[in-house]
Amino acid sequence: MNQYQSNPQSVKRVVIAGGGTAGWMTAACLSKLIGKNIDVTLVESDNIATVGVGEATIPPIRTLHKLLGINEQEFIRETNATFKLGIEFSNWRENEHSYIHSFGMTGKECWAGEFHHFWLRGLEKGITHDFGDYCFELQAAKQNKFGISNQQAINFAYHLDATAYAKYLRKFSEALGAKRVEGKIKYVQKHPQNGFISALALESGAIIEGDLFIDCTGFRGLLIEQALHTGYDDWSHWLPCNTAVTVQTQNTKQPIPYTKSIAHEAGWQWRIPLQHRMGNGLVFCNSFMDIDQATEKLRTSVTGKMINEPRQINFLTGRRRKGWNKNCVAIGLSSGFIEPLESTSIHLIMTAAVRLMRLFPYSGITQSTVDEYNNKLDSELNSIRDFIVMHYKVTNRQDTEFWRHCNAMEIPDTLRHKLDLFKETGRVFLDDGDIFRVDSWTQVLMGQGMYPQQYHHIAAEMDDNELVRFLNAIRTQVMQSVAQLPSHADFVNRYANAIDKAS
Numbered sequence: 001m002n003q004y005q006s007n008p009q010s011v012k013r014v015v016i017a018g019g020g021t022a023g024w025m026t027a028a029c030l031s032k033l034i035g036k037n038i039d040v041t042l043v044e045s046d047n048i049a050t051v052g053v054g055e056a057t058i059p060p061i062r063t064l065h066k067l068l069g070i071n072e073q074e075f076i077r078e079t080n081a082t083f084k085l086g087i088e089f090s091n092w093r094e095n096e097h098s099y100i101h102s103f104g105m106t107g108k109e110c111w112a113g114e115f116h117h118f119w120l121r122g123l124e125k126g127i128t129h130d131f132g133d134y135c136f137e138l139q140a141a142k143q144n145k146f147g148i149s150n151q152q153a154i155n156f157a158y159h160l161d162a163t164a165y166a167k168y169l170r171k172f173s174e175a176l177g178a179k180r181v182e183g184k185i186k187y188v189q190k191h192p193q194n195g196f197i198s199a200l201a202l203e204s205g206a207i208i209e210g211d212l213f214i215d216c217t218g219f220r221g222l223l224i225e226q227a228l229h230t231g232y233d234d235w236s237h238w239l240p241c242n243t244a245v246t247v248q249t250q251n252t253k254q255p256i257p258y259t260k261s262i263a264h265e266a267g268w269q270w271r272i273p274l275q276h277r278m279g280n281g282l283v284f285c286n287s288f289m290d291i292d293q294a295t296e297k298l299r300t301s302v303t304g305k306m307i308n309e310p311r312q313i314n315f316l317t318g319r320r321r322k323g324w325n326k327n328c329v330a331i332g333l334s335s336g337f338i339e340p341l342e343s344t345s346i347h348l349i350m351t352a353a354v355r356l357m358r359l360f361p362y363s364g365i366t367q368s369t370v371d372e373y374n375n376k377l378d379s380e381l382n383s384i385r386d387f388i389v390m391h392y393k394v395t396n397r398q399d400t401e402f403w404r405h406c407n408a409m410e411i412p413d414t415l416r417h418k419l420d421l422f423k424e425t426g427r428v429f430l431d432d433g434d435i436f437r438v439d440s441w442t443q444v445l446m447g448q449g450m451y452p453q454q455y456h457h458i459a460a461e462m463d464d465n466e467l468v469r470f471l472n473a474i475r476t477q478v479m480q481s482v483a484q485l486p487s488h489a490d491f492v493n494r495y496a497n498a499i500d501k502a503s
């Protein structure tokens with residue numbers, strides 16, 4: 001029987017469990033965009049810490065902020081944010097090699113083929129400028145420059161202080177009427193007939209009833225897993241890292257406009273530059289490195305004085321079998337965790353919240369609504385998973401047991417197809433759920449060392465002189481545009497403080 005037919009009641013009261021980035025982002029979306037018709041209550045415990053990481057984002061967050069009407073300058077100041085133009089991957093293809101996966105478009109594309117086909121033909125003709133020389137954002141990152149102007153579009157995201165961001169969104173949501181209840185959830189009450197959640201019972205004795213529950217309780221998945229037993233698909237055979245050790249350090253120099261991802265013998269390490277400090281973390285697989293080794297490695301590799309003691313976070317890469325089960329939607333870490341390599345988790349919170357609003361079950365939860373939500377989530381997660389697995393699989397590194405393991409591991413068929421297609425023909429076609437554009441695939445595939453055996457012959461339509469002129473013009477334009485940008489640090493200072501003068 002269709003379990004949702006037995007629950008035709010309209011949805012008016014939304015209860016969000018958990019007040020980390022996921023909880024408050026969801027509360028902000030619901031209260032700003034559909035809050036007139038629903039009541040939003042968020043329950044969080046001051047005694048249960050948030051995960052405390054998750055500080056690098058990708059560009060669509062700006063669209064969400066626009067939708068919410070967030071003032072960018074205020075946000076930058078309140079969350080000590082900096083601008084992010086991409087990620088520098090060091091030691092991933094091989095030791096001592098670096099490349100940047102930027103948010104920019106490389107070169108220009110035409111209807112039949114993207115720019116990399118023209119670049120590959122240029123390479124064949126002896127034009128050896130790097131692929132990245134044709135990308136404005138990538139060059140700006142390399143030169144530590146950044147600027148927002150009407151003359152030159154720039155695609156960027158942010159590095160932000162996760163704790164400050166949750167606080168900022170809390171203030172934002174409460175001002176719009178979201179109600180916050182402080183307290184520890186002791187148990188989840190369910191309807192005896194259909195197993196739907198009816199209320200959250202707090203240790204204080206308070207009972208928080210609702211029609212729809214959003215599980216934002218982090219890895220513990222208090223509602224979606226502990227109460228509803230939804231199940232989890234383990235992806236660790238594709239994404240073996242399962243532990244992180246993190247620490248914050250003082251800045252030793254001005255913040256740069258990109259994240260650093262440095263591969264090591266059993267995983268990788270991040271550096272996320274904020275205005276007031278650096279976020280650092282070492283991600284590894286504990287079959288190949290133990291926590292003491294990892295902590296020591298982190299301690300000895302950070303550049304500034306440590307602000308706190310290193311902290312261990314365990315995780316299992318994978319996904320909750322259903323993002324929406326009965327009257328519970330899991331958003332954030334409760335819905336699964338692919339891994340932080342391409343900063344996709346906050347993005348997934350945002351897409352989940354937006355998808356939920358688009359499908360919001362005002363007059364009752366139906367099977368088709370739930371299926372639509374879960375199907376869209378499936379394709380989104382699968383394509384992000386493939387993009388991230390690609391970093392571990394496409395590499396020349398075989399110098400340690402971990403990298404030999406990655407080299408030998410099976411990969412999803414969907415990724416195998418993408419890799420074969422690119423290698424054999426130079427083509428990249430996106431799937432429905434792909435959030436990474438062709439530019440991202442080509443920058444990372446070639447950055448990791450996979451070059452196609454041929455290019456699209458549309459590139460041969462240009463004669464040699466035309467090709468030289470075409471490539472030169474783009475490169476010159478990129479260099480000229482970058483030359484006009486201020487330094488990233490100057491821009492952040494000016495931008496974050498300008499609001500004082502304006503208000």
Ligand SMILES: Cc1cc2nc3c(=O)[nH]c(=O)nc-3n(C[C@H](O)[C@H](O)[C@H](O)COP(=O)(O)OP(=O)(O)OC[C@H]3O[C@@H](n4cnc5c(N)ncnc54)[C@H](O)[C@@H]3O)c2cc1C
Nearest residue numbers: 018019020022045050051054056185218332333340345346
């Ligand atoms: C190592 C690592 C690095 C990451 N890096 C990035 C990154 O760079 N970019 C990115 O986009 N994402 C990143 N992420 C993911 C990102 O941190 C999360 O997506 C984001 O912080 C959301 O977390 P959350 O709100 O789901 O969970 P949490 O932050 O864990 O919040 C859980 C909330 O639930 C509450 N809670 C739990 N149990 C109870 C209870 N019984 N009663 C009441 N309240 C309760 C807690 O008090 C807390 O408020 C990273 C994750 C990890 C593990």
